[in-house]
Amino acid sequence: MQAVPLTRIDEEKNWQTILAEAVRDGHELLRLLQLEHSELAGQLGGDGDFPVLVPRPFVALMQQGDVRDPLLRQVLGQQEENRQVPGYVTDPLGEQPANVRPGVVHKYHGRVLLIAAGGCAVNCRYCFRRHFPYADNRVGRKQWQEALEYVAADASISEVILSGGDPLLLDDAALARLCGQIADIGHVRRLRIHTRVPVVIPQRLTPALTGMLADSCLQATVVLHVNHPAEIGHELVRRLEPMRRQGVTLLNQSVLLQGVNDDPEVLCQLSEALFAAGVLPYYLHRLDRVQGAHHFALPDERVGELYRYMKEHLPGYLLPRLVCEEAGQPHKTLLMV
Template identity: 25%
Template sequence: MRVLPENHWKKLWNVEEKDWKNWHWQVKNRIKSLSELEKITGKDFSKEKITEKVFKVGTTPYYLSLAKDFSKNDPIFRQIIPDLAEIDETIQSYGSFDPFNEETLSPVEGLTHRYPDRVLFRATNFCSVYCRHCMRKRIFLEGEKARTYQEYDRMFEYIKKNKNIKEVLISGGDPLTLPNKKIGYILENLYRIEHIDIIRIGSRELVVNPFRFYDEKLLKLFEKYEKIWLVTHFNHPDEITQETKQAVKNILSTGTPVLNQTVLLKGINDNEKIMEKLMRSLLKVKIKPYYLFFCDPTKGVLHFKTSLKKGIRIMEYLRGRVSGLGIPTYAIDLPAGMGKVPLLPDYIVGEDENYIIFKNYEGKTVKVSKSYLI
């Protein structure tokens, strides 16, 4: 259960239900400072205000309402509240604001071309919530703004000229915080490029502002451009609510698949049971687990990092306990723009002249004849 009932939050903002469930209202009434959070929660965040001077604070009322406890022990609140560790150079020393060379691998401003067949289209640097673990934490240091139509046009032109590009990932910031007119402009122009097979939208709005998907105009855009896939970002089962379920039903009604990528985060989800519950909860609302990412080496984020092997152990635990539908690919994004690589448990534990020895999810071993495997 939420720390306070949903009605409490509506009373706090003196808002009617129809407004609370309006995505515009959620964005307009974002909490953008620790001083505001102090008034709402009754907590003292004077220490954290040092971090706030470097990395901004931002959350929707809805996402804040999911917290069960206003402390860093709560997985929701921990993703909202600044931490002194974010600016501790002993912790963050080997981090980078652009660990994957997104800016260096940018032939046109706003566009990153790392893989031969796909590009990253950064449509805005605005987000409804400033996630403390954000891999593009450099946007915390910038003003909140979207790109211009002229910038978009230069990006479209590059994509048109490069026929090897088959997929465009629209990201940001969060592209679904843009007005429908601008989203429609981006989708229409990409849709007209014949060699584009897939338009992937990366957004956390389903997590932090699910009412975005109550918007009929946005849903009509999804229905019109059937190349769209939506990739969202749930990190903890507490983020999945009845509002999530309704939003996903609305999205699926347009024929748009919904995938999820999770980041492995210390103190939030680095636990086998929590991860199992998350994967099961995603499947219940018809979201397909897609990726589980090792935490990126981004400056300001490294206090969330677990060991690489922690994720391997979690994947070993999930295998056999959760349907294959609920098993994500555990991966690390390599520095310097070298791309993602999967990290897999090793189920082959031995081999001799005639047999290969496998280990199953329970740790039991079985010898399989090599003649069977030819």
């Protein structure tokens, strides 16, 4: 099997162009991977409100001809998503009550989450926010002002998290403006960016973005979302390096996914590959029970087996914390296995 070649042209294009050229059709994705005649072709489907969206650099990391490719499984919409399964709901983390005003989710003490963009560069089929009402959280200039006033009015907030939708879909100028406004709030000391864009479009890690985060008076952390070592391509590693060198803290969170990373060796390789790229494994999430993602769930016993293997085979600093989120809880729940 071969990886799909990423052309030189892709590496030279800017990230906006790469995003505009993303694959938006399951049939095309299968064709690129020479899987158009495989059993997957008959299973295509999924939620029309959450269409297939996959940038081509991510496709280039997949293996041609492999129906079980772990990256493909994360992004290919399938009819199985339409099955209603008891216990799988549209808002598994109960975020809506914490959505205190447009663009602001305030769940935990000391930090607040700003929905900086109403979409992502990739539609991950297991995403717990796949039903999030982004349309109600579209933030214009006035709402941004109100969101920042909310943060300024609560002196207990020391950290602002830009999440999404993916905040790195904002361009560098917009992001710099927003970060500057956050930095002007005296009690905010830390800025955290949760993003999957660099994993699917490494070109998003521009020198301007790196410089802006490194120069900010806020302590900047970028939390990536990588689930499988095959997602850590050469271009991502190359572009993370200056960030790390200039003092931006790099962390990763993963989700345990059936058919993707439910293999103890793969999970250990993921931690090793992240660390080699200067990224510390931070969280390993048990799947949130979101409607349309039941086929990614693992039995609790299997989750325990996988994590115990990791504990036995990795040094402590490469062991992510195994957690789940429970609606209404004031913190993530550490799972003891």
